Amino acid sequence: MRNRVEMDMDERKFAFLTRMGDSALILSQQLCKLCGKGPALEEDMALANVALDLIGQARLWLQHAAEVQGAGGDEDRLAFLRDVHQFRNFLLVEQPNGSYADTLMRQFFFDTWHYFRLQALSQSTDARIAEIAQKSIKEVTYHVRRTGDLIVRLGDGTEESHARVQAAANELWMYTGEMFEADQVELAEAAACGVAPASGLRQPWLDHVGQVFAEATLTMPSPDAWMQKGGLQGRHTEQLGYILAEMQFLQRAYPAAQW
Amino acid sequence: MxxxxxxxxxxxxxxxxxxxxxxxxxxxxxxxxxxxxxxxxxxxxxxxxxxxxxxxxxxxxxxxxxxxxxxxxxxxxxxxxxxxxxxRLAPAWTTDWMSAAGREKLKGYGIAPPAQQVVDISGILRRSRAEPAVACPNCGSARTRLVSQFGSTACKALYRCDDCLEPFDYFKCH
Missing domain, CATH: 3.30.300.130 (Fe-S cluster assembly (FSCA))
Structure with a gap:
């Protein structure tokens, strides 16, 4: 980011689009690691399906980002040749898969945000952003219903499953705050698209998470708790380095290799 | 030429x-x-x-x-x-665009065709909404149940028939 008070329009849009694309990309990469290792066949297929939807969505956002950037690159260059500090994904999605409770809680927090975010962006006056959002929300509606159901089943399940999802919620809670961060990029781009900024999604998100937690007999951590931020500015946890090392290995070792 | x-x-x-x-x-x-x-x-x-x-x-x-x-x-x-x-992305593809002939062919192939409605994106909770009735493509029974919203490919859900007991794919609404 250049050291100027105002970013130009393309720079701002590029930052906004990579935020959308990078979170989908990194979460997809994380879920792909579980392929063949799901706790049940149905869950294994669900994880792979969700990962596939997310990689497709990441591709749409990053394709558009590459066009806006106008440097002759494409979505593959953005995915495979940027380094940690250039990624704009949420810290939440780079957190380890952990136990299935951790994987599921991470997904539930993200899916809920994703649903409300896409719902808002579907109304964007930027036609391209609107059409990507309208396409994606059909898929994400299935994602968010599944994770909500599973949180209830595990939370209101055995003593063991309850304890595990509660611990996962407590552990991941501090990474949920930045999903509603409205910095200069967010405020300006949301205004340009004629939609409410991400800060406006916080209340519907809290309401839905609260409703599901109540049904799941889980205790929701305090909305006023301290929140870890930095992902949107490229300040990541150490986890992202490991993820990129694996995801980018082939293109780094064999530049321009094609399938 | x-x-x-x-x-x-x-x-x-x-x-x-x-x-x-x-x-x-x-x-x-x-x-x-x-x-x-x-x-x-x-x-x-x-x-x-x-x-x-x-x-x-x-x-x-x-x-x-x-x-x-x-x-x-x-x-x-x-x-x-x-x-x-x-x-072209917009308008987004929907299973409503699948032809009547296509639906029949799917059924003959053992995949239950999508119910005539797009996925309802207005609600975030599944339990609050009625699932579409899906007839078993093998025996025709309406006594079927959803096993998973996510099946063998992105476009399918997994069902099971309570009468003939066969599992089957359902081309889900989208």
């Missing part, structure tokens, strides 16, 4: 050829049955040229690239010299 350029090819003929290009994952239905071909224009870039506009089913559907290649080679086989495949 070769013989192909002299062919008098119209859009209807191209639609007819496209109706023979099958979906790579569900070979009994064609790309036209599936409703992913949105537009065909002929002759814009020369007498034997054609542009086919398709729309992706799911964002990450791995079959889309194969479908584009299959369309390209099928049309070239029929003598078109220049084939352009364009992708």
């Amino acid at each position: 070769n013989a192909a350029a002299e062919l008098d090819i119209g859009p209807d003929q191209v639609w007819g050829w496209l109706a023979e290009v099958s979906d790579p994952e569900i070979p009994v239905i064609s790309v036209v049955d599936l409703g992913i071909v949105r537009e065909v224009t002929v002759g814009a870039a020369g007498p034997a040229s054609c542009t086919v506009t398709i729309t992706p089913t799911y964002s990450g559907c791995p079959a889309m690239e194969v479908i584009a290649q299959d369309i390209d080679s099928a049309l070239r086989r029929h003598g078109l010299l220049q084939v352009t495949i364009e992708t």
Whole structure:
């Protein structure tokens, strides 16, 4: 980011689009690691399906980002040749898969945000952003219903499953705050698209998470708790380095290799 | 110019050829049955040229690239010299665009066709909404239940019949 008070329009849009694309990309990469290792066949297929939807969505956002950037690159260059500090994904999605409770809680927090975010962006006056959002929300509606159901089943399940999802919620809670961060990029781009900024999604998100937690007999951590931020500015946890090392290995070792 | 350029090819003929290009994952239905071909224009870039506009089913559907290649080679086989495949996102593809013939073919193949409604994106909770009635493609029974919203491919859900006890795929609403 250049050291100027105002970013130009393309720079701002590029930052906004990579935020959308990078979170989908990194979460997809994380879920792909579980392929063949799901706790049940149905869950294994669900994880792979969700990962596939997310990689497709990441591709749409990053394709558009590459066009806006106008440097002759494409979505593959953005995915495979940027380094940690250039990624704009949420810290939440780079957190380890952990136990299935951790994987599921991470997904539930993200899916809920994703649903409300896409719902808002579907109304964007930027036609391209609107059409990507309208396409994606059909898929994400299935994602968010599944994770909500599973949180209830595990939370209101055995003593063991309850304890595990509660611990996962407590552990991941501090990474949920930045999903509603409205910095200069967010405020300006949301205004340009004629939609409410991400800060406006916080209340519907809290309401839905609260409703599901109540049904799941889980205790929701305090909305006023301290929140870890930095992902949107490229300040990541150490986890992202490991993820990129694996995801980018082939293109780094064999530049321009094609399938 | 070769013989192909002299062919008098119209859009209807191209639609007819496209109706023979099958979906790579569900070979009994064609790309036209599936409703992913949105537009065909002929002759814009020369007498034997054609542009086919398709729309992706799911964002990450791995079959889309194969479908584009299959369309390209099928049309070239029929003598078109220049084939352009364009992708259009909006309006987003919906299972409502699947043809009646396509639905019948799916059923014959053992996949329950989608109920006649798009996915309801207005609500975030599944338990609050009624699931569409899905008839078993094997025995016709209406006593079926959802096993998982996510099946063997992105477009399918997994069901099980309580009468014949067979598991089956359901082409879910989208």
